[in-house]
Amino acid sequence: MIVVKNVSHAFEVGKRGKKHKIRILKDVSLSVNKGEIVTIVGRSGSGKSTLLNIISGFLKPSQGEVWIAGVKVSDLNEAKFADFRLEQLGFIFQNFQLIPSMTAFQNVELPLVLKGMNEQERKLKTDETLDRVGLLEYKNHYPNELSGGQQQRVSIARALAVNPPLILADEPTGSLDSETEDQLLQFIKELNEESGITFLIITHDDKVAEIGHRTIEIADGKVLEAVLA
Numbered sequence: 001m002i003v004v005k006n007v008s009h010a011f012e013v014g015k016r017g018k019k020h021k022i023r024i025l026k027d028v029s030l031s032v033n034k035g036e037i038v039t040i041v042g043r044s045g046s047g048k049s050t051l052l053n054i055i056s057g058f059l060k061p062s063q064g065e066v067w068i069a070g071v072k073v074s075d076l077n078e079a080k081f082a083d084f085r086l087e088q089l090g091f092i093f094q095n096f097q098l099i100p101s102m103t104a105f106q107n108v109e110l111p112l113v114l115k116g117m118n119e120q121e122r123k124l125k126t127d128e129t130l131d132r133v134g135l136l137e138y139k140n141h142y143p144n145e146l147s148g149g150q151q152q153r154v155s156i157a158r159a160l161a162v163n164p165p166l167i168l169a170d171e172p173t174g175s176l177d178s179e180t181e182d183q184l185l186q187f188i189k190e191l192n193e194e195s196g197i198t199f200l201i202i203t204h205d206d207k208v209a210e211i212g213h214r215t216i217e218i219a220d221g222k223v224l225e226a227v228l229a
């Protein structure tokens, strides 16, 4: 599903005239199979988010290739990657990244609008997806009228709306209390088992790492234990 081949990345930092490069990722290779939940762990600053940003196409790697679902995405331009994301990828973030001025319904509907789906189909799909995360009765609530766990479920519904085969998550339970975290992890497991959705999840949290079929550790920009499948 995902193949990262010899990816290195350096950021240029400093002011003009005094610029220098810091190498963050160093020859990273890993793969994630269809239907797996893979977690990425590593100390703060080790390069986990940088790697996820490269896989998501928000950042071009200095070197190396990224393939998702057989497509060499590291070669796609921004517009093509945006289309690819709408078809193939769902995202879950620690801070939910919901649009505050939009209701739960409108937040979940947004990727379908971007995809160009007609209004009638969108309404059906959005209601169905909100129902799947148990929030249909909250569809007209704004994010600030929902609990943290409910907001995260809206963000999962937004990710699910386009039926992506792959969901990328960065600390998805980082803002949730322990009980809400357990429920969310159970839901991720169900989505994986029942719908076959592949998950790549960055986490600091042992509980999250436990739901993974495999854990990949990044230390100082290198993969420590990649089980290449």
Ligand SMILES: Nc1ncnc2c1ncn2[C@@H]1O[C@H](COP(=O)(O)OP(=O)(O)OP(=O)(O)O)[C@@H](O)[C@H]1O
Pocket: 011, 012, 013, 024, 042, 043, 044, 045, 046, 047, 048, 049, 050, 051
């Ligand atoms: N745009 C940028 N420009 C310069 N340096 C950056 C940039 N983004 C990240 N870095 C640096 O890259 C390193 C790795 O950051 P990254 O966010 O990938 O780490 P992380 O493992 O996800 O950390 P955390 O667990 O704290 O989120 C850090 O030292 C950070 O300062």
